[in-house]
Amino acid sequence: MRKLVLAVAVxxxxxxxxxxxxxxxxxxxxxxxxxxxxxxxxxxxxxPGYLRYRYFVTSRTWISYEEAARIAAGG
Amino acid sequence: MxxxxxxxxxxxxxxxxxxxxxxxxxxxxxxxxxxFSSLSPLPARAQTAPATAKPIVVNIDGRVSSxxxxxxxxxxxxxxxxxxxxxxxxxxxxxxxxxxRIEIRQNDKTYVLRPGIANATVGxxxxxxxxxxxxxxxxxVPLRSIAELFGYRVGWLSAERTVAIYTNDSxxxxxxxxxxQLRSGGAFGVAIDFAGAPLAEIPRLLDAAKSAGAGLVKxxxxxxxxxxxxxxxxxxxxxxxVVREARARGLKVVGVLGNSTQWASVSLxxxxxxxxxxxxxxxxxxxxxxxxxxxVGRYRVDVQAWQVWENPSAQNFRSVPRNYRNxxxxxxEAARQSDAKAIVHAAEPGGVELDFIGDLxxxxxxxxxxxxxxxxxxxxxxxxxxxESFILPYAILREQGGRGRDYWLGGASAPxxxxxxxxxxxxxxxxxxxxxxxxxxxxxxxxRLFALSLAGGREKLFWNPLQDSPxxxxxxxxxxxxxxxxxxxxxxxxxxxNAFKMMSAxxxxxxxxxxxxxxxxxxxxxxxxxxTGTLVAWSPNGAASLNLSSSGLPDPRLPGxxxxxxxxxSQVLDSSGAVIAPPDGVIRLTQRPVVITNVGLDTATAxxxxxxxxxxxxxPSGTSYAAAQEVRATFTxxxxxxxxxxxxxxxxGGMARKFSTYYQEQNGLVxxxxxxILDLQSSKPFIYLDVAxxxxxxxxxVPVTITVxxxxxxxxxxxxxxxxxxxxxxxxxxPTGYKSTPFQIVEPGEGWATxxxxxxxxxxxxxxxYDLLINTNGSKRNLTFGSLAVRRGAPSVxxxxx
Numbered sequence: 095m096r097k098l099v100l101a102v103a104v105x106x107x108x109x110x111x112x113x114x115x116x117x118x119x120x121x122x123x124x125x126x127x128x129x130x131x132x133x134x135x136x137x138x139x140x141x142p143g144y145l146r147y148r149y150f151v152t153s154r155t156w157i158s159y160e161e162a163a164r165i166a167a168g169g
Numbered sequence: 170m171x172x173x174x175x176x177x178x179x180x181x182x183x184x185x186x187x188x189x190x191x192x193x194x195x196x197x198x199x200x201x202x203x204x205f206s207s208l209s210p211l212p213a214r215a216q217t218a219p220a221t222a223k224p225i226v227v228n229i230d231g232r233v234s235s236x237x238x239x240x241x242x243x244x245x246x247x248x249x250x251x252x253x254x255x256x257x258x259x260x261x262x263x264x265x266x267x268x269x270r271i272e273i274r275q276n277d278k279t280y281v282l283r284p285g286i287a288n289a290t291v292g293x294x295x296x297x298x299x300x301x302x303x304x305x306x307x308x309x310v311p312l313r314s315i316a317e318l319f320g321y322r323v324g325w326l327s328a329e330r331t332v333a334i335y336t337n338d339s340x341x342x343x344x345x346x347x348x349x350q351l352r353s354g355g356a357f358g359v360a361i362d363f364a365g366a367p368l369a370e371i372p373r374l375l376d377a378a379k380s381a382g383a384g385l386v387k388x389x390x391x392x393x394x395x396x397x398x399x400x401x402x403x404x405x406x407x408x409x410x411v412v413r414e415a416r417a418r419g420l421k422v423v424g425v426l427g428n429s430t431q432w433a434s435v436s437l438x439x440x441x442x443x444x445x446x447x448x449x450x451x452x453x454x455x456x457x458x459x460x461x462x463x464x465v466g467r468y469r470v471d472v473q474a475w476q477v478w479e480n481p482s483a484q485n486f487r488s489v490p491r492n493y494r495n496x497x498x499x500x501x502e503a504a505r506q507s508d509a510k511a512i513v514h515a516a517e518p519g520g521v522e523l524d525f526i527g528d529l530x531x532x533x534x535x536x537x538x539x540x541x542x543x544x545x546x547x548x549x550x551x552x553x554x555x556x557e558s559f560i561l562p563y564a565i566l567r568e569q570g571g572r573g574r575d576y577w578l579g580g581a582s583a584p585x586x587x588x589x590x591x592x593x594x595x596x597x598x599x600x601x602x603x604x605x606x607x608x609x610x611x612x613x614x615x616x617r618l619f620a621l622s623l624a625g626g627r628e629k630l631f632w633n634p635l636q637d638s639p640x641x642x643x644x645x646x647x648x649x650x651x652x653x654x655x656x657x658x659x660x661x662x663x664x665x666x667n668a669f670k671m672m673s674a675x676x677x678x679x680x681x682x683x684x685x686x687x688x689x690x691x692x693x694x695x696x697x698x699x700x701t702g703t704l705v706a707w708s709p710n711g712a713a714s715l716n717l718s719s720s721g722l723p724d725p726r727l728p729g730x731x732x733x734x735x736x737x738x739s740q741v742l743d744s745s746g747a748v749i750a751p752p753d754g755v756i757r758l759t760q761r762p763v764v765i766t767n768v769g770l771d772t773a774t775a776x777x778x779x780x781x782x783x784x785x786x787x788x789p790s791g792t793s794y795a796a797a798q799e800v801r802a803t804f805t806x807x808x809x810x811x812x813x814x815x816x817x818x819x820x821x822g823g824m825a826r827k828f829s830t831y832y833q834e835q836n837g838l839v840x841x842x843x844x845x846i847l848d849l850q851s852s853k854p855f856i857y858l859d860v861a862x863x864x865x866x867x868x869x870x871v872p873v874t875i876t877v878x879x880x881x882x883x884x885x886x887x888x889x890x891x892x893x894x895x896x897x898x899x900x901x902x903x904p905t906g907y908k909s910t911p912f913q914i915v916e917p918g919e920g921w922a923t924x925x926x927x928x929x930x931x932x933x934x935x936x937x938x939y940d941l942l943i944n945t946n947g948s949k950r951n952l953t954f955g956s957l958a959v960r961r962g963a964p965s966v967x968x969x970x971x
Contacts, residue, residue, distance in 0.1 A: 117545075117546065117547070117582035117583070117584055117633070117653045118480055118482075118519050118543035118544065118545045118546070118579075118580050118581065118582050118633070119480065119482040119483075119484050119485070119519050119543075119545060120482060120518065120519035120520030120522070120543075120545045120548060120936075120937050120938070121482055121483050121484070121519075121549065121937055122482060122483045122518050122906070122936075122937065123483045123489075124907065125906055125907060125908070125909070128909075133912070133947070134894060134896055134912055134946075134947030134948070134949075135898060135909075135911075135912035135946075135947050136946075136947065137946040137947045138947060144946075148946075149483060151822040151823045151850075151855075152549050152821070152822045152823075152937070153483070153484065153549065153550065153822075154549075154550045154822070155484060157483075157487065158438060158440075158443060160436070160437065160438065161436065161438075161443065161447070161487050164435065164436075164487075164488075165487065165488060165489065168489055168491075169435065169488060169489070169492070
């Protein structure tokens, strides 16, 4: 049985965030194509770093730098 | 030969022949029985087989024989010799010519048939059967009579000129008609992941699926379980057991192809989540094709459809869409090499993403049989999404998705959070969590989503998963139990299990037959098989009522109430199947659905009058933007959302929440730059927006002009532009994913600035729940946004473009 990775985190501000899997998800990786690394448009980050950060903001999930680098390179 | 026969009269006569080819009735009836290939069309006139045709043979439970006389094919009907076939099945057959009586004895029962008479006498019972006939003094019966009398599975394999008879459901047939198998499985299924499960668990899980009322089971034929070593032999033990146990329970299997093995994965990580959910590397694509070919080949009669990867969102397919399409193409080719009639489906990344689905066709993937969709209960973690969000995408799939394509619901899921033991020391946030994600809420969600999906044309619906996985060590220590299954990890059932069962019994087998109401006040959907009808109703905005009456009197037309004709035996149920009201009286509708069984004929007639040919769409309420040239939003606490909506995104990640407080001046919404370098959530750099769907939705790449009003930041003395630069870009949903305008610097100064952007290819299909995003990442200072407008077409000459 696929392992359920489930975390319930209560943020100090009182709002609750909830990440549950497996369940149908819709987030996809943000596109960093055409961005200049370390520029304002990339939040002064490397492209893999910005991709990781942007994905975390919408999914509450971190991907590894290796994954982000591969995806940023189109793989 | 096994002489134990099960007698199930009319079992197979209940199978609906809705989609069988247009062939004579007896042949069509036979074709609709389980497990056999479609028949070739036959001429209507009676004819005997030409002398040069190969004799018809009989295959009984896999053993082929050539009875003498051979079966006949006349007028499109297959007749088998009574004595030659039934004696091979262990029966004793006698013909009494003087009385024109045929007597068959088996298992202490005596069946009496007469040539030309369309019934059989069994003891004191008379059963209608197709009439036997005499040919040259030998008695023949239509093949389907064998099924009618003895409950066998029978079929006519025209290409092979073979009559196939199976006496035992657990015997695997040689050929299958996948579509017929899928029809017999019904509309509802559950997803179960058997990878890593002990073999002893397989029967228990399938029993639970059966108890829930599922006719279909979807499971991944996990590559890493099948071939854990590179170039290694395949270990079929788990999935041989799965298909065998599923067959024994009459469950039809849908397979998922994937995921990666550790040795093939492009990810070098040792974390299973990472290597499993990453695609195979390019050098192992041949191994991927080989895996597909081997799996489909081995299970081609056991598995009725194949889906390539499950819900390939970012978390589940850690690569770009181009690589998914490549895997899909390879898998489709490999599957068809093993089974020319394999049904192959793509899967979309989640949220019923129309652009992704359209992209499959634009990239030449036209030989697939359909795309499995995954409507989500949460666009982002903790942000609930109503099932009504998918009404419009469903309608577009129905109208534009391509004739004959499947768009099944691949995995509905909704999370539940429960307390293990009562605990008085809960925080406010934890209490809210328990209410918003309660077991009852999950059951309600299931009923609403399933009803809308069936009415919207989704022919098969799967809930994922059937049962929660065992908790991890850290989860075991938590005071909460959380999951998405119909059954908890300890085997106890959630109310959604009963909801699934109730829907399967009352709705799944009945086609959508119209509605009494379909707007934001009330949704009331009828499912009717022309014998009985079930109404599923709720109110999206909580402001409606139903007036039930079993008296047979006409609609009294109570204002604000929808009339439902019921019968004295109608039941009014909640999502879990509990009776909540009598079949008479007024019921106030809330967002919690009610299910009314056995509705009266008047209601069936009224609903049928509203059954349209096209996709089902919510009746418009409020202002229509279909003819508007522009939609606009103003970002103040009381700002107007004139066809452009932002308030609904308040819980989305990074959404700006603060309003400026300039005294006696224009105010706006403030995006906040990151202050704490180690706290990424300290910034609120985004404003999400949704364009009114009747203004533009799934537009396919049309030009629009976006105008943004933003307050100039004050000039800061002594700072370099690098340390104080402010700016933003606008991201928008295009046919190929979210795209961005260039970064727009906002020059410091006094007052407000207006910037105009020419977007050449807007789609606005709500890909991840939104159409537009103001993104101020990279801005060193907070920015205050006053308004945003979207206008159709390219900018006019008067509007300078950035």
